[in-house]
Amino acid sequence: MTTNDSMELRIREVAQQLFFSQGYAATSTTQIAREVGCTQALVHYYYRTKENLFRQIFLEQVLAALNLIGRSLANEDSFDRFVEQAISMYFDALMGNPRLPFFVLEELVSNPERRKYLRENFVKNPSYALLYMQFDARMRQEQREGNIVKTDPFDLMMTIASLTVFTFLSLPMYRDLLSRTDDQVKDYILHRKAEVINMVKKILKP
Amino acid sequence: MTTNDSMELRIREVAQQLFFSQGYAATSTTQIAREVGCTQALVHYYYRTKENLFRQIFLEQVLAALNLIGRSLANEDSFDRFVEQAISMYFDALMGNPRLPFFVLEELVSNPERRKYLRENFVKNPSYALLYMQFDARMRQEQREGNIVKTDPFDLMMTIASLTVFTFLSLPMYRDLLSRTDDQVKDYILHRKAEVINMVKKILKP
DNA sequence: GTCTATATAGTGATAGAC
DNA sequence: GTCTATCACTATATAGAC
Numbered sequence: 001m002t003t004n005d006s007m008e009l010r011i012r013e014v015a016q017q018l019f020f021s022q023g024y025a026a027t028s029t030t031q032i033a034r035e036v037g038c039t040q041a042l043v044h045y046y047y048r049t050k051e052n053l054f055r056q057i058f059l060e061q062v063l064a065a066l067n068l069i070g071r072s073l074a075n076e077d078s079f080d081r082f083v084e085q086a087i088s089m090y091f092d093a094l095m096g097n098p099r100l101p102f103f104v105l106e107e108l109v110s111n112p113e114r115r116k117y118l119r120e121n122f123v124k125n126p127s128y129a130l131l132y133m134q135f136d137a138r139m140r141q142e143q144r145e146g147n148i149v150k151t152d153p154f155d156l157m158m159t160i161a162s163l164t165v166f167t168f169l170s171l172p173m174y175r176d177l178l179s180r181t182d183d184q185v186k187d188y189i190l191h192r193k194a195e196v197i198n199m200v201k202k203i204l205k206p
Numbered sequence: 207m208t209t210n211d212s213m214e215l216r217i218r219e220v221a222q223q224l225f226f227s228q229g230y231a232a233t234s235t236t237q238i239a240r241e242v243g244c245t246q247a248l249v250h251y252y253y254r255t256k257e258n259l260f261r262q263i264f265l266e267q268v269l270a271a272l273n274l275i276g277r278s279l280a281n282e283d284s285f286d287r288f289v290e291q292a293i294s295m296y297f298d299a300l301m302g303n304p305r306l307p308f309f310v311l312e313e314l315v316s317n318p319e320r321r322k323y324l325r326e327n328f329v330k331n332p333s334y335a336l337l338y339m340q341f342d343a344r345m346r347q348e349q350r351e352g353n354i355v356k357t358d359p360f361d362l363m364m365t366i367a368s369l370t371v372f373t374f375l376s377l378p379m380y381r382d383l384l385s386r387t388d389d390q391v392k393d394y395i396l397h398r399k400a401e402v403i404n405m406v407k408k409i410l411k412p
Numbered sequence: 413g414t415c416t417a418t419a420t421a422g423t424g425a426t427a428g429a430c
Numbered sequence: 431g432t433c434t435a436t437c438a439c440t441a442t443a444t445a446g447a448c
Binding site for chain 1: 431432433434435
């Protein structure tokens with residue numbers, strides 16, 4: 001979409017698109033070059049290795065996702081409103097990038113190195129640990145006030161992640177196995193968004 | 207585990223294990239042969255093409271999954287018990303085969319041909335359509351009797367699938383990012399199973 | 413049934429011309 | 431910055447010996 005003049009960036013955009021739709025192993029630098037309209041040597045000129053090109057794209061996506069989660073947690077409304085807005089933000093972001101969940105999942109599952117990389121750089125990062133602590137404190141507070149039923153914060157996280165992410169992971173199957181049009185797919189996502197919000201609210205209700 | 211004398215079957219077992227852990231693109235017939243302890247030519251002697259070898263394994267797994275779902279639906283207990291037992295069956299089956307969800311997902315997402323194959327052979331199969339109709343009828347009945355709140359059967363399916371499948375999809379991250387032992391992972395799965403059952407019951411409660 | 417050998421094509425990466 | 435040419439490898443698949 002965002003066509004750029006600079007070859008360096010065009011390569012990155014095309015590479016991202018191909019990595020997103022095919023994964024790392026099935027994408028070759030030759031194919032990237034072909035779709036960009038340059039030679040394969042140029043891809044290596046700018047990024048040296050395929051792995052290096054991938055890492056830049058991967059890191060950028062992970063950072064964007066973490067950033068989104070961080071923003072979703074900064075919410076002073078009632079807990080119901082907070083849940084509603086957070087889930088809504090996730091769905092909206094993923095509607096603009098529906099292949100992201102599969103892209104991240106695939107590379108994390110099939111490459112232990114990338115998990116190690118993520119653990120060293122993010123899980124051990126105090127600012128992300130702090131974020132979780134704040135979320136945990138907020139939930140304890142709401143429990144004390146009787147606004148929500150006693151729930152483990154990690155469980156709530158996993159539940160929301162499951163319901164949100166799986167919607168997008170299964171989208172290609174929903175579309176092709178049930179022969180849905182793009183408009184129908186969009187309606188389906190919006191329907192699931194509302195459904196997920198209502199279910200999570202109900203689960204949290206005392 | 208089940209080591210077989212016949213080379214044909216040993217190749218299949220090794221291939222399955224490799225496809226499961228690395229995916230189709232990242233697995234070569236040379237690697238399969240090396241781990242079996244035969245030549246690469248033998249792999250092609252028995253299965254002609256890598257794609258063909260994969261198809262047989264893939265089909266077998268999909269059939270096993272559909273069979274499991276079919277069995278889970280044959281339950282005359284109360285709807286609460288039915289939900290409980292179905293989810294329990296899914297978790298138990300996947301604990302014995304935790305890579306299955308990713309294996310099936312990866313190949314279905316990144317290969318439109320496989321989705322087409324599935325649609326032609328299963329979605330259009332009347333016996334599977336019938337299964338869904340029976341499930342739909344059962345839910346209508348339970349709604350009329352006031353046992354559960356009004357819910358779209360497809361939505362319930364997606365919710366259960368999300369909560370169950372995502373648990374196993376995210377397992378490698380849970381283990382490595384949080385540095386969990388195998389025992390801890392097992393406890394976590396059992397914990398999520400109980401949690402998912404309770405959540406779905408609560409969602410369905412009138 | 414299992415092997416060796418090989419055809420053919422594709423891969424990631426680099427050297428060097430312009 | 432972009433190209434051509436090429437290297438060393440690996441891939442899938444097949445032919446033919448035993």
